[in-house]
Structures are given as C-alpha cells and as structure tokens.
Amino acid sequence: MNTRTEKDFLGEKQIPADAPWGIHTARALENFPIPGSPVPVLLVSALAQVKKACALANKELGLLSSEKADAIISACEAFQVSGFKFRLSALQGGAGTSTNMMLNELIANKAGNGIHAIEDVNLHQSTNDVYPTAVKVAAIYGLRELAEKVEALQGAFQRLENRFAHIPTIGKTELVDAVPLTLGAEFGAFAEAFARDRWRTFKCEERLRVVNLGGTAVGTGLTAPRSYIFLVTDKLREVTGLGLSRGENLVDQTANADAFVEVSGIMKACASNLLKICNDLRLLHMIKKIKLPAVQAGSSIMPGKVNPVILESVMQIGIKVQANDFIVTECASRGSLQINEFMPLLASALLESMELLGAASEMLAKHAEGITADEGECERQFNSSVEIVTAFLPVIGYDRATELVEKFKQANRTDFKTYLIEELGEESVLKILSPQNLMAMGHRET
Structure with a gap:
C-alpha cells in the first residue's frame, strides 16, 4: 500500500x-x-x-x-x-x-x-466553540423536522377522532369499566397529547439559539480578533437561516450544557406519550373496540396469528429515547470546569432521539390511517356495562341507580341498556346515552 x-x-x-x-x-x-x-x-x-x-x-x-x-x-x-x-x-x-x-x-x-x-x-476557532455550536444547529434542524412529523401524527389521530365521534363506548379506569364516552373522545385525547408534543418540540428550538461561537477554548475568545468574535455569529445566521445569537456570557455557554438536557426532556415527554398511547391502542385492540391493520404474519408456529408489531416498534423507540435522555443528562452533568468532555455522546444521543421519534411518528401516523372501529363490539360492551347508569345520576340519584344495578344482576340478564329502557323509558334512555349528551360536558341544571 x-x-x-x-x-x-x-x-x-x-x-x-x-x-x-x-x-x-x-x-x-x-x-x-x-x-x-x-x-x-x-x-x-x-x-x-x-x-x-x-x-x-x-x-x-x-x-x-x-x-x-x-x-x-x-x-x-x-x-x-x-x-x-x-x-x-x-x-x-x-x-x-x-x-x-x-x-x-x-x-x-x-x-x-x-x-x-x-x-x-x-x-480563530476551537473545538470547544465550533462543536457545541454545530450540535445546536443540527439539533434545531432535527427539531424542525420532528415537529412536522408530529404534526402529521396529530392530524392522523384527529381524523380518527372525527371518524369515531358517533360511537358510544364504555371508558375504563384501573382497567375496569368506568363511565360512558365516545370512541372519538378517546382518540381525541390521543390527538391532544400529540398536539402538545408538536408545540413543545416547536417551541424548544428557542433553547438552542444561543451559541458560543467565537469564544474559542473556554469562552474568553483568546487568540481570536474582537472583530471576528462579533461578526462570526452573524455569518452563521446567514449560512443557516436560523435565528441564532451570540451568548452574553460565552464562558457559561462553553462550560454548561443544560440547554441540551431541557430539550432532551421534551423528547422524553414525546416518548412517554408514544409509549402510553401505543399501549392503549394495543389494549383497545385486545378488547376488540378497534381493529389494527394486519401488516405481517405474527408467528412462525401459530398460523394466522397477527401481532401489533408497529405499536411494539414505536414503544421500543420510546424506551430508547428515554434511555437517551438519561445519557444526555449524565453527559451534561459530568462536564468539568470550563468544558464538557462528553459532548460527543450527548450529541449522538440527542440527535438519535430526534431521528428515532421522527421515524416513530411517521410509522404510527401511517398505521393509524388503517385503524377501524368494531362498532358492533363497542355497542355490545356499552349496552352490557352496568356503569352506563352513571349517566342517569342527575335524574334518578345514586340510590335508585344502585337499586337498578342490583336488580339487573339478580335477573341474570346481559343487556343493561334494554333493561334501563324498560325501567326508565326509551326516550329518556336514548337521549341520555346519545353521543351528543355523553360528550356535552356535564348536564344542564334545571
């Protein structure tokens, strides 16, 4: 050679x-x-x-x-x-x-x-000013791309919210039947969580706009002309098109990496929402309220088995991002005196989280388009749950409602809605259990 x-x-x-x-x-x-x-x-x-x-x-x-x-x-x-x-x-x-x-x-x-x-x-440069500045520039680009993908994810779930708005269902707390609402309301809650993720991701760009370029080794600008120090960030704004500014205290900006921890925390919040919502979707699929798109065979031994693999993949991404947040926090914490020696690992973890969350958002948004409701099963579960009686408390009171539940159970029947119609009248029951009334935000006082 x-x-x-x-x-x-x-x-x-x-x-x-x-x-x-x-x-x-x-x-x-x-x-x-x-x-x-x-x-x-x-x-x-x-x-x-x-x-x-x-x-x-x-x-x-x-x-x-x-x-x-x-x-x-x-x-x-x-x-x-x-x-x-x-x-x-x-x-x-x-x-x-x-x-x-x-x-x-x-x-x-x-x-x-x-x-x-x-x-x-x-x-007129040092690794200690150009590298952290580059990490911030890269992270801003990453945040902007992520915000767009989370926006699309929010939109996908808002469409499901509208599509399922007419379907009454029984809510669950502690994994047990609770009070009635609509399936659309459940998906609306998912959409709102993603809306917050979108807003937080968009807004936290502000935390990265202050850079230490021109500070050279420790933020004092040693070896660089004053004219260069005051000009170079302006040039970086022109090159990147980003709203960057030179830090007022470049020693601080060189020594401390807490801004990255704050941004990583936003990534962790997004990851926690993805984990929670994907697990909820798995549960809704398991109890047959919704049907997930079948995307691949689920077993090498069980014919016909289909698993929620997209949701599982997104959840694993969420876990990885949470682990990356720990890495970012540790790296920022372990900088010493005038420099953070662990910026390379911090940068790798932070940028990886943005890339992974973007991929997860795209995967889930695409998958969501194929989610359908099992309206028949939702109706069956709704009609059979004694907890729908809660909607009648303002009309009949707690004691009367309890009495109805006890008599229904003693009769060993399965369709509680039909039983309520027999006891309270069809017009009253259908009105109170209508999707519009269930989602009317409380009842009207007489």
Missing part, C-alpha cells in the same frame, strides 16, 4: 497515500476502533456550515485571503450537502476534537491550493 508521511507534535506517522484526511484523523481512527455509533451525518453537515461561517467572517475582515477563503467555503458547501458519513466513532474522547480535526483535514484536502487544516480551515 502506498503511503505518505505526516507529522504532528507526537511524531511522524504513515498514512495511506489516497486518504482524504491527515495525521490527526489517522490517530483518532486508531485510538477509537469502536463499532457502531458513528458521528451523526446531521452533525457533520452542521459543522460544515459552522466552518463556512468562520471562513466568511475571516474573509470579510481580511484575516484570510479571498483565494483561500473561497476554496474553504466551496469545500464546506460540499460537505454541508453530502453530510459525509464519518468512519469516526461518536464515542471519542476529547470533547469532539477528533470530529473537528477530521472535518478540518477533509476540507483542507478538498480545498487544495496548499490550504492548512489548522492555520486556515480552523482559523
């Missing part, structure tokens, strides 16, 4: 002649031979945008020649579009230095013209 020799302060190293990176990346690839968990593509794309903004600022201020800056900008745009799938593991040490250096070297190689990875591409 043909090689070339490169040198850093640790010494010389042989690198494959055709490798598009340099010695810093070569050492990182050797140091972190970790399978799985590659650096997220979205993060690489965001970091390329940050590098482009830095080059634009250095060019405008005359700190980098137009020729070099233009070559760097062009290379950054190529990586911004492609994202470039890094071979490097996200579980690297060094607070993201290896990722920063790999992109510096890749950009320098692509730019050519004697561009230096550190002196030119990384000019």
Whole structure:
C-alpha cells in the first residue's frame, strides 16, 4: 500500500497515500476502533456550515485571503450537502476534537491550493466553540423536522377522532369499566397529547439559539480578533437561516450544557406519550373496540396469528429515547470546569432521539390511517356495562341507580341498556346515552 508521511507534535506517522484526511484523523481512527455509533451525518453537515461561517467572517475582515477563503467555503458547501458519513466513532474522547480535526483535514484536502487544516480551515476557532455550536444547529434542524412529523401524527389521530365521534363506548379506569364516552373522545385525547408534543418540540428550538461561537477554548475568545468574535455569529445566521445569537456570557455557554438536557426532556415527554398511547391502542385492540391493520404474519408456529408489531416498534423507540435522555443528562452533568468532555455522546444521543421519534411518528401516523372501529363490539360492551347508569345520576340519584344495578344482576340478564329502557323509558334512555349528551360536558341544571 502506498503511503505518505505526516507529522504532528507526537511524531511522524504513515498514512495511506489516497486518504482524504491527515495525521490527526489517522490517530483518532486508531485510538477509537469502536463499532457502531458513528458521528451523526446531521452533525457533520452542521459543522460544515459552522466552518463556512468562520471562513466568511475571516474573509470579510481580511484575516484570510479571498483565494483561500473561497476554496474553504466551496469545500464546506460540499460537505454541508453530502453530510459525509464519518468512519469516526461518536464515542471519542476529547470533547469532539477528533470530529473537528477530521472535518478540518477533509476540507483542507478538498480545498487544495496548499490550504492548512489548522492555520486556515480552523482559523480563530476551537473545538470547544465550533462543536457545541454545530450540535445546536443540527439539533434545531432535527427539531424542525420532528415537529412536522408530529404534526402529521396529530392530524392522523384527529381524523380518527372525527371518524369515531358517533360511537358510544364504555371508558375504563384501573382497567375496569368506568363511565360512558365516545370512541372519538378517546382518540381525541390521543390527538391532544400529540398536539402538545408538536408545540413543545416547536417551541424548544428557542433553547438552542444561543451559541458560543467565537469564544474559542473556554469562552474568553483568546487568540481570536474582537472583530471576528462579533461578526462570526452573524455569518452563521446567514449560512443557516436560523435565528441564532451570540451568548452574553460565552464562558457559561462553553462550560454548561443544560440547554441540551431541557430539550432532551421534551423528547422524553414525546416518548412517554408514544409509549402510553401505543399501549392503549394495543389494549383497545385486545378488547376488540378497534381493529389494527394486519401488516405481517405474527408467528412462525401459530398460523394466522397477527401481532401489533408497529405499536411494539414505536414503544421500543420510546424506551430508547428515554434511555437517551438519561445519557444526555449524565453527559451534561459530568462536564468539568470550563468544558464538557462528553459532548460527543450527548450529541449522538440527542440527535438519535430526534431521528428515532421522527421515524416513530411517521410509522404510527401511517398505521393509524388503517385503524377501524368494531362498532358492533363497542355497542355490545356499552349496552352490557352496568356503569352506563352513571349517566342517569342527575335524574334518578345514586340510590335508585344502585337499586337498578342490583336488580339487573339478580335477573341474570346481559343487556343493561334494554333493561334501563324498560325501567326508565326509551326516550329518556336514548337521549341520555346519545353521543351528543355523553360528550356535552356535564348536564344542564334545571
């Protein structure tokens, strides 16, 4: 194999002649031979945008020649579009230095013209300001995409709410028959939960807009010109189209990662809703109120068995996102003094959660379109439940209602609604148990 020799302060190293990176990346690839968990593509794309903004600022201020800056900008745009799938593991040490250096070297190689990875591409930067900034940019993009997918999920369940609005059913608390409502109301509750997820996801972008770009190593801006520090975030706004701002206290922004914990908490809330709702759908399917779409055979031994596999997949995603929230929290907590060494794992977990939740939302929205109600079974369960008598309490009182239930059970009958009609009259019973009355938000006082 043909090689070339490169040198850093640790010494010389042989690198494959055709490798598009340099010695810093070569050492990182050797140091972190970790399978799985590659650096997220979205993060690489965001970091390329940050590098482009830095080059634009250095060019405008005359700190980098137009020729070099233009070559760097062009290379950054190529990586911004492609994202470039890094071979490097996200579980690297060094607070993201290896990722920063790999992109510096890749950009320098692509730019050519004697561009230096550190002196030119990384000019007036530190991993400690460009990497957290890139994580925030990537996370904002991820949040926007997720919000759109949760919006579609909300819409799917709102359509089911309308479709099932006319179907009376018996609600359950503690997994036992409770009071009547409509099947549409059950699905409306699901839709409202997803509406909150959509709003929270959309709003928490605000938590990520403050960046520490220009702060260099610890937030003091050491080695960077003041003019650059005040310009570079403006350039990043232009490059990304995002409403970013420079932090008032860059030492704080460099040392503390609590904003990511807050955003991860929003992801966990979304995951908890997915878990709860998917389990409710499994229960509704099990008690035959609804029918889930059959998407694949459910057993290698039991012919005809069909399992709720989409719901189970979404629930597993929810569990993974909750685990990722723990990772984000731990990583943010374990930063020390002026830097957070565990930002690479934090970034990987946070961005993975957004991607997983987006996939789960799409899967569930598509699956929901095929959900149907078993109206006959809903009616049977509704008519047979003695708890529908609760709707009559304002008219007949608790004692009379209890008496009716006891007599019905003694008679060993199965259709309680018919029994109520016999005892209270058809017009009164049908009016009180109509979907409109059940969902009228209380009864009218006389």
